[in-house]
Amino acid sequence: MTVEPAPKKTTRPRGRPRVDIDPDAVADAVAELFAEGGLEAVSILDAAEKLSVSRATLYRTVPTKEHLIGILFERSTGELTRNAKASMKETDDPAERLLNLVRLQVDAAIRMRRYMPVFFGGGDLPPDVFERWHKWSREYEKIWVAVVKENMEAGVIADAEPVITARLLLGSCIWVSRWYRPKDKYTTEEITEVAVNLVRSLQSAAAAPTKKPAARKPGK
Numbered sequence: 001m002t003v004e005p006a007p008k009k010t011t012r013p014r015g016r017p018r019v020d021i022d023p024d025a026v027a028d029a030v031a032e033l034f035a036e037g038g039l040e041a042v043s044i045l046d047a048a049e050k051l052s053v054s055r056a057t058l059y060r061t062v063p064t065k066e067h068l069i070g071i072l073f074e075r076s077t078g079e080l081t082r083n084a085k086a087s088m089k090e091t092d093d094p095a096e097r098l099l100n101l102v103r104l105q106v107d108a109a110i111r112m113r114r115y116m117p118v119f120f121g122g123g124d125l126p127p128d129v130f131e132r133w134h135k136w137s138r139e140y141e142k143i144w145v146a147v148v149k150e151n152m153e154a155g156v157i158a159d160a161e162p163v164i165t166a167r168l169l170l171g172s173c174i175w176v177s178r179w180y181r182p183k184d185k186y187t188t189e190e191i192t193e194v195a196v197n198l199v200r201s202l203q204s205a206a207a208a209p210t211k212k213p214a215a216r217k218p219g220k
Contacts, residue, residue: 026071027072080104105174109173120137173195
């Protein structure tokens with residue numbers, strides 16, 4: 001008697017096919033949510049709707065709101081750091097290095113205006129993201145302080161406390177994100193040009209020779 005082999009069991013994949021979530025797409029979705037309602041508007045459900053995926057699908061890659069914010073944070077801060085370091089390699093001139101940083105920061109303040117105040121303020125961030133922000137902000141500030149020191153040592157800007165000077169310059173650039181409005185008549189190029197010219201005027205003032213007062217004539 002011939003015994004027929006038992007049929008092989010076939011396994012059928014369960015559920016929907018796995019969907020790979022692009023981190024850049026997640027960052028874009030979170031940025032849009034920030035624009036619509038600030039930090040409170042960011043949620044897994046709303047991000048999933050922006051990405052046109054189910055909440056369960058997004059959960060597999062991004063399990064919490066903190067992770068959502070963290071993805072946007074990592075992309076934004078990573079971009080700022082890479083661009084700042086790249087600009088340092090473009091020239092050895094301290095004056096131009098400082099102007100390059102100003103250009104980059106003003107441009108970033110306008111492009112990232114929806115969430116830059118949150119990231120640079122730090123206080124409203126979830127604890128996990130705040131810790132990463134604290135570490136990153138110190139490292140990013142060091143880039144500015146180093147360039148400011150170079151300018152002071154070269155006599156390009158007035159000698160002063162470099163950390164305070166760097167924070168004043170950086171803070172002024174960041175503040176653009178607070179008041180810039182696309183519908184205003186001021187373009188990104190115009191705002192950047194004004195900021196650069198302001199710093200140039202500081203550099204020119206420091207580099208200009210100090211004029212001695214004219215000697216008084218006898219009898220006067």
